[in-house]
Amino acid sequence: MPGVLCGVDIGGTKCSIALIDEDGKILDKIYTCAHVEEEEEDGMVNMVAGHVKELLQRNQVKESDLPALGVGCAGHIRFRDGVIITTSNLEGFDNYPLRDKLQAHFEIPVILDNDANAQAVGEHKFGAGKGYEDMIFVTISTGIGAGLIINGKPYRGMTGTAGEFGHSIVEPNSELVCACGNRGCLMACACGQALPHLFEKKLKEGMETKIKMPPNFNVSKINGQTLKKGLDMDDPLSKAVITDSAYYVGIGLYNLFQILNPPLIVLGGGLTNWGEFYLDKIKETFYELAGNMIHDPIEITLSEIIGDAGVIGAAALSLE
Amino acid sequence: MPGVLCGVDIGGTKCSIALIDEDGKILDKIYTCAHVEEEEEDGMVNMVAGHVKELLQRNQVKESDLPALGVGCAGHIRFRDGVIITTSNLEGFDNYPLRDKLQAHFEIPVILDNDANAQAVGEHKFGAGKGYEDMIFVTISTGIGAGLIINGKPYRGMTGTAGEFGHSIVEPNSELVCACGNRGCLMACACGQALPHLFEKKLKEGMETKIKMPPNFNVSKINGQTLKKGLDMDDPLSKAVITDSAYYVGIGLYNLFQILNPPLIVLGGGLTNWGEFYLDKIKETFYELAGNMIHDPIEITLSEIIGDAGVIGAAALSLE
Secondary structure (H helix, E strand, C coil), rough: CCCCEEEEEEEECCCCEEEEECCEEEEEEECHHHHCCCCCCCHHHHHHEEEEEEHHHCCCCCHHHHEEEEEEEEEEEEECEEEECCCCCCCCCCEEEEHHHCCCCCCEEEEEEHHHHHHHHHHHCCCCCCCCCCEEEEEEECCCCEEEEEEEECCCCCCCCCCCCHHHHHHCCCCEECCCCCCCCCHHCCCCHHHHHHHHHCCCCCCCCCCCCCCCCCHCCCHHHHHHHHHHHHCCHHCCCHHHHHHHHHHHHHHHHHCCCCCEEEEEHHHHHHHHHHHHHHHHHHHHHHHHCCCCCCEECCCCCCCCCCHHHHHHHHCC | CCCEEEEEEECCEEEEEEEEECCCCCEEEEEECCCHCCCCHHHHHHHHHHHHHHHHCCCCCCHHHCCCCCEEEEEEEEHHHHEEECCCCCCCCEEEEEHHHCCCCCCCCEEEEEEEHHHHHHHHHHHHCCCCCCEEEEEEEEEEEEEECCEEEECCCCCCCCHHHHHCCCCCCCCCCCCCCCCCCCHHCCHHHHHHHHHHCCCCCCCCCCCCCCCCCCHHCCCCHHHHHHHHHHCCCHHHHHHHHHHHHHHHHHHHHHHCCCCEEEEECHHHHCCCHHHHHHHHHHHHHHHHHHHCCEEECCCCCCCCCHHHHHHHHHCC
């Protein structure tokens, strides 16, 4: 079966293994949450390798039909060595040579990269980035990360952590502290981890909300989906929190614009389900800051990858 | 004369035209401030072209001995068209096709780029960046700018304004407003234009200074040199202002580190005359923020270009 690609997306709750066609459409997929139950790292690798072989077999795809096996995984990854340096999503994978462990099961090359980089490659090959030589993909969910496409290729920097712009500081005196320990990085201010705090703050300021809060309501449960429901029912508090997030993301994108001057920024990740309202607010901040410093049009748009962007991106890595 | 290069650095007060050897050493140089007295843009171009020819002639260098003529100029430059979009340093050069105007005087290609990009190329070819595939050059003077070397080449982005990271926002609620109109961009907080404000603020807070201030003393005259004198006499106020500048530069470099993960950042520009005290304070902030997120050593160092970095960088452009 020519043109078919295979990708593996290893996340903290789910693991997807998929075959995709040359247009980036998923042909078949195995989806599991059992990978986190493996007690040993090697056990998880064996499970993943088994699923890949199972998927190939049931679709009558030979391993040699594939250019490579692409693997995306959250965390800091030393690309050249294929090693997970550290990941907050999986227990026990610090300094784990995931690429070589998987490689032992296959003849074709295994390519391991950070999930944001993988999604950037997916967006570049199959999504909104098609035809661009340069673009930035930004994922906004529990955390914020980016993948850079420069001169047609993913740019990973020295270690492989280029694009970790969620940790860039946008408000050094912020009351919000990130898991990294720093105050006021973009992640602390704008994404999933900031939502309960932002929500609670506005509640305390006396802002009213249409979101139902029973007596045992726990504000720490506020997440992107809660606020999406709020947005859909025109809840002022939900819209205010989304606007706050958009403000900081707008600053972050403006900073990326000044540093890299890209023609395209594509936004993906869970919080982009807030849709056009969110995108418009992000653009509002961006264009206000950029003022007359934009000399060529820059496109800021939502991901066009339909379905599981993580595993499609991982499969796209195998085209490199 | 093989291996000789020629560069032109056009600034708001001075214009340098130089021949350099293959090690980046200046062989001969013409230096003028008269270029700003020309009433017409074309008049300035004619003057510069004349000086280039004069320099070649008196050194018995034929134009055809040069690979190209490199020209550096402050401002926003559309690289692919060789056009100055806007520059705050020279009057009347908005949307001026400087490259083609100069090209009319020469047979060899003329290469026009932003001065920070030119200095990055100079540093990469002849200075602290020799042997690196990737590096960032940051210039800190009246303003702040950067030039990016990626995969061995200058990276200019869509328009040619990549590296304008002086305009990235590091303190959105700052009381300091940049010439660009934004509050709290790095330039507003950290470089030459911020110094009088920072100095005055600390004076008002009651901090004592060893800097002599006669009755007619105008705080707007405080600049990098004043503070260098203060630093040399161990003046607490001067050291406090320099530390403030270093704090924001440290944040800026940390943000660059997260976004581009470079192995090397080289600092140049007037304020780096503050030397090791300044560099140490910058590194202090950088490493505090970076914490355990550095997985491979990153070098942060001062420029190694001796002499006129602007014109040496411009000449280095001709090697591209």
